[in-house]
Amino acid sequence: MKYAEMTAVELKNISREETLVVLPIAAVEQHGPHMPTATDTIICTAVAEQVEQNLKESVLLLPTLWLGASQHHLRWGATLTSRVENYETLLCEICESLLDDGFRRVLILNGHGGNIGPMQISLRRLQVHYRNCQLMTASYWSIAEQEIASLMEGECKTVGHACEAETSLVLHLRPELVRESKIENFIDYAPDMIDGVYLCNDMYQRTQKGATGRPDLASAEKGEQMFSAIVKRVTEVIATLSKNALSE
Amino acid sequence: MKYAEMTAVELKNISREETLVVLPIAAVEQHGPHMPTATDTIICTAVAEQVEQNLKESVLLLPTLWLGASQHHLRWGATLTSRVENYETLLCEICESLLDDGFRRVLILNGHGGNIGPMQISLRRLQVHYRNCQLMTASYWSIAEQEIASLMEGECKTVGHACEAETSLVLHLRPELVRESKIENFIDYAPDMIDGVYLCNDMYQRTQKGATGRPDLASAEKGEQMFSAIVKRVTEVIATLSKNALSE
Amino acid sequence: MKYAEMTAVELKNISREETLVVLPIAAVEQHGPHMPTATDTIICTAVAEQVEQNLKESVLLLPTLWLGASQHHLRWGATLTSRVENYETLLCEICESLLDDGFRRVLILNGHGGNIGPMQISLRRLQVHYRNCQLMTASYWSIAEQEIASLMEGECKTVGHACEAETSLVLHLRPELVRESKIENFIDYAPDMIDGVYLCNDMYQRTQKGATGRPDLASAEKGEQMFSAIVKRVTEVIATLSKNALSE
Amino acid sequence: MKYAEMTAVELKNISREETLVVLPIAAVEQHGPHMPTATDTIICTAVAEQVEQNLKESVLLLPTLWLGASQHHLRWGATLTSRVENYETLLCEICESLLDDGFRRVLILNGHGGNIGPMQISLRRLQVHYRNCQLMTASYWSIAEQEIASLMEGECKTVGHACEAETSLVLHLRPELVRESKIENFIDYAPDMIDGVYLCNDMYQRTQKGATGRPDLASAEKGEQMFSAIVKRVTEVIATLSKNALSE
């Protein structure tokens, strides 16, 4: 079910207990020299829409919030962002609209690394007020971690920024938006976690050109396989979430 | 030019002085018994995208912010909203991302009546910090007021909520989303301005079923004519905005 | 009834259902070379007090909040202001004091153009919490639009800033405060709305000397006529507001 | 000099270094069974205006902010208030309007006990940003402490709430607003400071009828003497403040 396409009367009639509302969130931010700023939004939306197709009865899909918490990209320009604390508030308020309307299962499905912290915190801010609801977040790559890793050829097996995975996925989903001539090996970037310490540097400090990983190993075929694997796994996991018992 | 489809390098290279950045904003909220919640988003996005097609050289189009300031619809359910004061902040922050990246002409192009107040205030909040920039807002119907009025057959000649105009436009743009069997004459609704006094009632108080006006007079043909007329007029007006002199 | 002059016991005894509480708001801000900074406060207070005289039984008048949302005048100096978002909060809190004390009809009566947006938004912020109350705003000129227009001789028929109307009104109410030798024709100012687009410029950008319109056409006689007409019309309109049915 | 009565040009021409700007703040709140809600505003305004008459060359007087921090009176009704933290912000913003316009000496002159904490904090919030300005607050009774005490006949020698002092002062300034038949001996109220411990109780807990002290000992004559003594002392003290050296 697609929230945006339904009427108020139809939305009123669906089960608050059994329906899982999915809010996809992503970003519009610089993605290196070869990828469009909407990269995260394109991927996350495609995953979410396909999952909804697979679970039409139990999933209620919201439109993708393309705005992300992207302050750490600002120095590269080409980045739209909210302050991170206000992004938390924004997510809280969208969820409150749903929870106050009676829905009891909400999943924020994320496609941008910078959103992980604020999205988890937004649910913590809400949880003390909505204790009988199941509030959840996940990034598509945290659900499909193994599926993605098994398809990555480069040394990095997780989804980075404008990397082998993201580039492959967009080559599959929107090939005309990838500037293939600009692709390089961007594996030489600084991690933000060393020896268990989080180093809070921005992407201007951590990368040479605003991208990470091995987009030079990307391909549309790999993207297609990866997309299928992600959708399959996210579908499986989400299917169980709307069947879990709710707290009273 | 579409911001979301461009790379950071491409965005860096376009003129900050001459380019007009357009941020479409709308809503996902109850729209009576016959219209989808995304009505405002569908219309505003279609207008904005067509205008961008007409003015590819001078307009930089952002994706539509589908979230609106819709607290006054909450009692009907099926409404996603931000608190009105936080909506101002949200708009400020998206604009700041652009202004701090050097852009000097920003237009918020609106498709939801409830956004008018907060969008104007958000610019007032910004203006004291960005005095050499041209900050602008408009609703598509404020620009194309006469064009719309001349096509309305019902007694109300302006765009209401799920009314003759909106219903016609969605019948043209996404006909499968209009539940035609649910259409009624909704002209019997309470105005929010009487004798120069603004009465702050919500839509639960002002309408019988969450809709206003004469959708029973709507048609896809009228929608097509209206859409063309709106796009034409908005194109004309926006074309001049990117040629106006900027303050120093 | 004047709130400020009554005791708590007296205030406790008046009807919460039938009484209309009026909060006048205005500004203390630069008003061009010829008008005192309190221009808006002087006019709005005089109107409000005269209306209260006419409707002693049904109207409960608060003192005028002289502080306005005047950030757009700051570059001219001589301006006291609150940030526009905090001004909303301020109005909310004054109204909350009344609403939590049981009053159910509140009208913000405005005398400063810059307050229109924030005063309407403040009521929208409140309305979701006080749904059985009638929250209203109006500017004296929106109520008495026709009466004012019919007395204006200059090309502009609406109330501007330090214009023909305001100058006439202060010439009538506080003639010693008008510096007549400094009066000029200020009709050459930039509008903030062109072709349906709101241009968010400040008064430093929009005017030559911080004033608009035709104060050179002002006179005390015109002020007297205008004041009478405004008071008469505002009295009529307000008289009906305290008789309208309240929502439950 | 009265800010509200001057033009922007006149205000621009007065000395930023030598002028002391005075912002009177007070309250509109319940004042027991015999006193009007505007008691504090009436007294503080009268003092401030008389002082300005005495020091026309060096003092620039603002209009009185009648809104106070009066949450502790809410349970008695008949009280207008801002939340205490927002009241701090409000005072900050009025002062910022002045300081950003170049004024370097600002005195908040207070007439309501509940404002003391927030007014001092508001200056502390400002001071880190305006270190070369002299930011000051005082209540009229802290300046004229001895003068007031020497005229009090009751056991309490300081200004309380609707007490001997306030009642006398309003009997002098606005005798028609005192309901003399309602006056009682209200000396039996609970202090908020015992053995060096501040007990944060509201006025509903601390008083029987919302008033303190000995208004039964009040008289217009005492009010006249007290008013003269206060004005004389405040004039003396303020006269020196605009001559003190400013930090660089």
Place this chain on the structure above:
Amino acid sequence: MKYAEMTAVELKNISREETLVVLPIAAVEQHGPHMPTATDTIICTAVAEQVEQNLKESVLLLPTLWLGASQHHLRWGATLTSRVENYETLLCEICESLLDDGFRRVLILNGHGGNIGPMQISLRRLQVHYRNCQLMTASYWSIAEQEIASLMEGECKTVGHACEAETSLVLHLRPELVRESKIENFIDYAPDMIDGVYLCNDMYQRTQKGATGRPDLASAEKGEQMFSAIVKRVTEVIATLSKNALSE
């Protein structure tokens, strides 16, 4: 009883009506050339812990909040602080944790002058929501004012900053932390209250070296006597607080 050393089960079992919860607050901020930054924290903690030893049955002691409202020391460096308005919020939230857990008597016991305003305001912010609780604040020196004064040899009889009293107390409590060779007579500092007017200057403006008073008259013996006297008096006063009747 020490909150930090107890288990949740034990804390659940103690009386909410009879127990007085004590939250010590202090500062870590510059304390002149001879005293450690934790001076206020050392003293306040020692007093609080000794009082708890004396009143084990009725007092529940929290750990000391070492962070204070110390913006006025920032220009001397070596100062940790919260913005004053956020410090209020911080105190509110710690108290809310207690009040929502059912405790009805809370005393903030303070050891830093800069905290007095915000701690009182934080309770005013809370009081409107917790009207049946007894919310209290005190500085150790406001309770033991006379005891301290009687032991001071210098001209100033009250506790200042790094002064005779504080230096003596730390010489008694943590002698190794006092740099005795750096001690001077710092009596030549500017007061913040003159003629009833509060002058909001920071410590960089008010002192030569960030200290006040007569630490040159300090001694460990005086510190020991003073500490005993303070503990004795604070014990006496607090003992009565947990026996006072609570409002309903």
Place this chain on the structure above:
Amino acid sequence: MKYAEMTAVELKNISREETLVVLPIAAVEQHGPHMPTATDTIICTAVAEQVEQNLKESVLLLPTLWLGASQHHLRWGATLTSRVENYETLLCEICESLLDDGFRRVLILNGHGGNIGPMQISLRRLQVHYRNCQLMTASYWSIAEQEIASLMEGECKTVGHACEAETSLVLHLRPELVRESKIENFIDYAPDMIDGVYLCNDMYQRTQKGATGRPDLASAEKGEQMFSAIVKRVTEVIATLSKNALSE
């Protein structure tokens, strides 16, 4: 070096480039039936102080902020907390005090799981303003992950809440505070991450008695070994942090 024990002059003289400032943060919150509320604070402080002993020249240690982000424990009572968004602000402000004083390397060393999100976000809020500083966070267990895991005998190899690790560590550090008779096997608790999905439940939902893991396998000996291993590893890692190059 211990910040709290130093004078302002001493603090001024240490190198801003080379010194690593360490802010330990923890919690005072319910820790099941057998552990004191200060468990996290006791452990984190002990680790931090021992590390400072090992690195006296390069580390500047602040006192431990015992307040944590513990809203998810509130339903168990015995929990002091700040709202999570305000906790971010609190950490920002303590860090700002240091950064504005010139320090360029700050590490927040954490001992409470609930702080991880807000502490990382607080640095992201700061980083856009202090781009030439190295802002870092770590939990002691993220640095010493392997050392801890190798000593855990239960099925869970990571630090939980009042678990085998925490209980062992407090048995070593403050044995008198562990109620050994209340220890149980608490391994039957609900995880907050399943299949890559974060489930935002509070500890009342996730545990039977507010504790997790295998405290029944804890011992003082294990605690001693673990403490030594943690301190050794944290010392090693921190030693390198103050030698890394700083961005300009």
